[in-house]
Amino acid sequence: MSLKITVSDVAKVYRGRGRAVPALDRVSLQVADGEFVCIVGPSGCGKSTLLRILAGLIPQTSGNVAIASGGRGKPLHSFVFQEYAVFPWKTVFQNVAFGLQMRGVPEAERRAAALHWIERVGLREFADAYPHQLSGGMRQRVGIARAFANDPEVLLMDEPLGALDAQTRLILMDELLGLWELDRKTVVYITHDIEEAVLLGDRVVLMTARPGTPKATFAVPFARPRGVALKATPAFAGLSYQIWEALRDEAVAAMGAAGAGLGRATTRTGAPGAEYGS
């Protein structure tokens, strides 16, 4: 399988008021074409920072990031934020068509693509509604459709279901799996929910507390297509628990660091690429 995303030795240090706060430390990560990679880690471990560096929204302090172009003339990446990042002043249709409009895609083509994805996420009757008229789950369907309609090489998702209630989250996980099955795009998915990561991902990368660096990688062996029913199996629970055991130390460290108002002083020599599980 060919490599789609290559992250080599990326570090990020936030500077301000005479203080330097390291957010990411020597992060290396490779994502294959069509792979669904979930990154989990304690709060403040820099996982969102890593995703924003991938999206070119913020510059890294050092290291390299490369996303292989598919040569289709499509955008390299589209971003799914949490549901409140849907533009409140645009209708569902205008939101979903936003990326295409920014790229200057002709009106007719833009319209067809947007309507196609609005239909796919089940919001056809709401195409002309404004976000405030929708529930949180429906708003996030808009956010997801906005990214899929842009037809990117890579989908970058930053805790897209993190702000939703538990039931809505389960429903949207199933829907997201269904949408992804359509053309199995490469995905980097940030979450703090281990079960979500195991259900969605081909691989789960665990990050350390700040400064974040990959600590361990877990292959997720479950066959696709998957659904939420997978959560009921012992193998699923076993893998989830295994990841939690590895994450717990980091979560505790992150809480301690937050209490002290500082990042961790020690640098970790994580073992990126180490394969556990299955």
Place this chain on the structure above:
Amino acid sequence: MSAEGRDRLLALGAPIALVALWEAAVRSGLLDARFFPPPSLVVGTFWRLAADGTLLQHTWASVVRVLVGFAIGSAAGLAAGLMLGTIRSLRVALEPVISALYVIPKVAILPLVMLIFGLGEASKIAIVAIATFFIAVINTTAAVVGVEPIFLEAGRAFGARRLQMFAHIILPGALPAIFTGLRLALGTALIVIIAAEFVAAKEGIGYFIWFAWNTLRPEAMFAGFIVIGALGMLSYAAIRWIGGRLMPWQEDVASPEGRSEHA
């Protein structure tokens, strides 16, 4: 009775009861009729002055000054605020100056404005424009700076360029708070024009009230108060209506409890 019906009865009934109380207080001698003419007299005077065109003439004079001054001041304030909000260095350089000038009561510089613009319409329009400008520029700047960072990120993530960012993200994102500023500005414009007309006009509702004082006709003064109250309510409703048209995505644009003032 339903809760809604009771609310409506209270909202309508309380003012009527107050007016009735006022009338009774004047007639029984509890209130001095020289300062507080009975509502019956005020209403009678109001109708007489409305019928002979006096009120309309003065109201119209004030409305024209407010509208022209407000249009000039808010357009300039809006343009300046959009620039200050988007260009950081400009903001850093000018914000202290604007804040310092903003706190000067605009009525205090009326003599200077009259010196510069003369005794005619220009000085009245100018003072309204100046008052409007400062409120508009400060609120517009704050509105632009206050656009949620997540929307800016989303815009950039989907490849919006500078002008696209402005048209699709910054302007609509700032619009609700800009309108809050315009609502404040219009209210201030009314205050300023009345004050200006007290001292430097031969027509206008402020002049009318001042003249009523000079001629010891409190009932005419109260008729003027009614006009000002109506103008305030009307301008509030107008801004609200325009806001609703411009921002169909908002549930309620101008609700006083809904948004912070950003000032």
